Amino acid sequence: MSDATTDQDNLIDGKAFAADVRQRVAAHVTRLKQDRITPGLAVVLVGEDPASEVYVRNKGIQTREVGMNSYEHKLPADTTQDALMALIGRLNADADVHGILVQLPLPDHLDAEAVLNAIDPGKDVDGFHILNVGLLATGQKAMVPCTPLGCLMMLRDRLGDLSGLNAVIVGRSNIVGKPMAQLLLRDSCTVTIAHSRTRDLAGVCRQADILVAAVGRPRMIPGDWVKPGATVIDVGINRIEDGGRTRLVGDVDFASARAVAGAITPVPGGVGPMTIACLLANTLTACCRAAGLPEPEGLTA
Secondary structure (H helix, E strand, C coil): CCCCCECCECECCHHHHHHHHHHHHHHHHHHHHHCCCCCEEEEEEECCCHHHHHHHHHHHHHHHHCCCEEEEEEECCCCCHHHHHHHHHHHHHCCCCCEEEECCCCCCCCCHHHHHHHCCHHHECCCCCHHHHHHHHCCCCCCCCHHHHHHHHHHHHHHCCCCCCEEEEECCCCCCHHHHHHHHHHCCCEEEEECCCCCCHHHHHCCCCEEEECCCCCCCECHHHCCCCCEEEECCCEEEEECCEEEEECCECHHHHHCCCCEECCCCCCCHHHHHHHHHHHHHHHHHHHCCCCCCCCCCC
């Protein structure tokens, strides 16, 4: 068990865990540099969405902090499909770029699916390329989406062997729900994917030793849906009005769930910090694979 959790506290500290992941990535990057190999991450931002700009800036800062090269490509909102695809082609061919991330959402006139599938699957550090989706689904070596990878790392750290545990994932998105199910199946959990149309959703949740909430509805899951002692991973990030101000809450009602859970991630400060940390881990993994070197231990699925 890492410093992110303690026996006295059932809070899983994602900030502390992410800091540990970044430290391990940085140590591995330092060793690679001794062989004159420096992992490189290219981030593509189209348009001027304020939230995306902040996120891209944070990615660049953390990429450089672990010793990697950061390549940021900011394109105007009216960029054409052809121009964006041409940039992806150049990044695919650039040996100094080991990871490519296209910041979503893209402007409406662009075909995001075509753009994501144009990325070299070996450089697809978001794990969204259809080839990586298929490889993950069939239990083969793949690039794994960052948020599910972060959730898996925290679950392994907290629980050790996940074999035989009942896992319920509330949410069926391609970004979190489906890949999370595949990862937990690979770790020999018994997995149920639930969603808004699940009959007796409360009863299904109460069977879970591991409950992953990724549905995008604020405080949808109350404490009495949580099995006593269960580990709760709250992926939701929802802005709500509270006394004239906005604040972030998860998909789980934190106070009531924490009272019964064996361990729980807060919002903010839980899964969120792990997403960028796992992006860096994926870039490192992609670099090692490209160079024919052993993959970083403990930083992959």
